[in-house]
Amino acid sequence: MTDLPIEADMIERANAPLRGAHDADYAALGERLARAGVGIDAITAKVKAFGVALPSWGVGTGGTRFARFPGEGEPRGIFEKLADCAVVQQLCRATPTVSPHFPWDRADPAEMRAAAGSLGLAFDAVNSNTFQDHPGQPLSYKYGSLSHADPAVRAQAVAHNLECIEIGRAIGSRALTVWIADGTNFPGQADLGRAFERYLGSMHEIAAALPEGWRVFSEHKMYEPAFYSTVVQDWGTSLMTARELGEKAFCLVDLGHHAPNVNVEQIVARLIRAKKLGGFHFNDSKYGDDDLDAGSIDPFRLFLVFNELVGAGEALAALNPAHMIDQSHNVTDPIESLIRSAGEIRRAYAQALLVDRVALEGHQDENDALMASETLKAAFRADVGPILERARLEAGGAIDPVRAYRASGYRKKVAAERPAAAGGGGGIV
Numbered sequence: 001m002t003d004l005p006i007e008a009d010m011i012e013r014a015n016a017p018l019r020g021a022h023d024a025d026y027a028a029l030g031e032r033l034a035r036a037g038v039g040i041d042a043i044t045a046k047v048k049a050f051g052v053a054l055p056s057w058g059v060g061t062g063g064t065r066f067a068r069f070p071g072e073g074e075p076r077g078i079f080e081k082l083a084d085c086a087v088v089q090q091l092c093r094a095t096p097t098v099s100p101h102f103p104w105d106r107a108d109p110a111e112m113r114a115a116a117g118s119l120g121l122a123f124d125a126v127n128s129n130t131f132q133d134h135p136g137q138p139l140s141y142k143y144g145s146l147s148h149a150d151p152a153v154r155a156q157a158v159a160h161n162l163e164c165i166e167i168g169r170a171i172g173s174r175a176l177t178v179w180i181a182d183g184t185n186f187p188g189q190a191d192l193g194r195a196f197e198r199y200l201g202s203m204h205e206i207a208a209a210l211p212e213g214w215r216v217f218s219e220h221k222m223y224e225p226a227f228y229s230t231v232v233q234d235w236g237t238s239l240m241t242a243r244e245l246g247e248k249a250f251c252l253v254d255l256g257h258h259a260p261n262v263n264v265e266q267i268v269a270r271l272i273r274a275k276k277l278g279g280f281h282f283n284d285s286k287y288g289d290d291d292l293d294a295g296s297i298d299p300f301r302l303f304l305v306f307n308e309l310v311g312a313g314e315a316l317a318a319l320n321p322a323h324m325i326d327q328s329h330n331v332t333d334p335i336e337s338l339i340r341s342a343g344e345i346r347r348a349y350a351q352a353l354l355v356d357r358v359a360l361e362g363h364q365d366e367n368d369a370l371m372a373s374e375t376l377k378a379a380f381r382a383d384v385g386p387i388l389e390r391a392r393l394e395a396g397g398a399i400d401p402v403r404a405y406r407a408s409g410y411r412k413k414v415a416a417e418r419p420a421a422a423g424g425g426g427g428i429v
């Protein structure tokens with residue numbers, strides 16, 4: 001039996017007053033799409049099948065680079081994080097999996113798997129953490145981890161990743177995401193070539209330990225905490241890594257891990273072409289690795305990423321990239337922010353499904369730049385809200401999940417049960 005945090009009839013009660021307007025809006029959008037030869041139910045079915053993993057660290061307050069302001073009722077460990085994730089999933093029905101981070105989420109794996117199962121959740125990729133020192137750890141990562149000059153530190157970092165794989169096996173995961181903070185602050189601090197060679201050597205050891213059917217994702221990030229050079233700084237290095245490691249290794253694109261204005265959708269297109277697109281960390285940013293809610297700053301960019309994914313068709317299906325949210329910040333209720341991100345990611349997907357690809361290709365072939373651009377914009381401008389509502393509703397979720405969440409009183413309830421946490425783990429990943 002399940003121990004779902006939101007009472008089942010609460011969602012129905014929240015939906016009841018919205019149902020009439022939703023039905024009318026869905027019918028109106030259906031009629032409009034039918035005029036363009038698009039069947040709304042087929043789009044809804046695809047959106048309904050699209051899931052994105054929640055980051056375990058995203059249900060806590062991440063903080064800024066300078067300070068952390070704890071929220072009320074923050075989860076104190078993985079089991080309370082799973083309960084919060086279950087709230088998101090119950091209401092939006094778009095987030096059936098959780099991506100855990102170790103050692104932040106360390107607990108008995110059998111209990112983790114059972115708890116997730118009883119909440120209707122499963123686990124997506126496990127994340128290793130060698131970007132900070134942990135209590136009881138013999139050697140420091142201050143000057144790097146998988147690329148450290150000292151083989152003993154590298155061995156410790158490799159061993160941690162192997163442990164993550166073991167935990168992942170036990171909780172039903174099938175992928176490991178590796179992001180390292182290794183790099184330098186000053187020219188000359190490390191040899192750029194030798195540091196990368198050492199990183200590749202460590203990653204070879206990790207890749208060799210992957211069980212059958214597993215993948216390892218290499219996540220790049222341009223800078224921070226290293227400000228002069230980062231060992232895995234961009235998709236070129238990530239692709240070199242994935243190619244060198246072989247068939248189980250892929251690249252993970254975190255939307256916020258690039259220089260401002262970089263054409264991320266083109267990177268996605270290139271990684272699909274290279275058959276090395278492994279997955280995403282969805283979020284949004286204005287300046288750097290801001291980890292803001294997906295689609296909150298530049299929804300058009302999110303749409304353009306999905307346009308590449310949908311446009312890739314069979315090539316993408318073969319890659320089956322992992323969809324994960326990576327966000328964590330300071331000023332909203334994290335559950336509400338995750339609900340919003342899941343909705344915006346599905347929105348971008350639904351809009352991308354509406355692109356008239358035959359027309360687009362025709363305009364491209366005829367060099368009709370204006371009509372090609374307008375064809376994309378027409379899909380982006382479509383209000384697919386009723387489709388998102390219907391996808392949630394049909395799966396037992398809420399028409400308006402944030403409103404239903406607020407009506408549930410969940411935050412108030414957990415605030416009373418969970419004393420204010422001092423730690424909880426950071427979110428700069």
Ligand SMILES: [Mn+2]
Nearest residue numbers: 254281326429
């Ligand atoms: Mn990330």
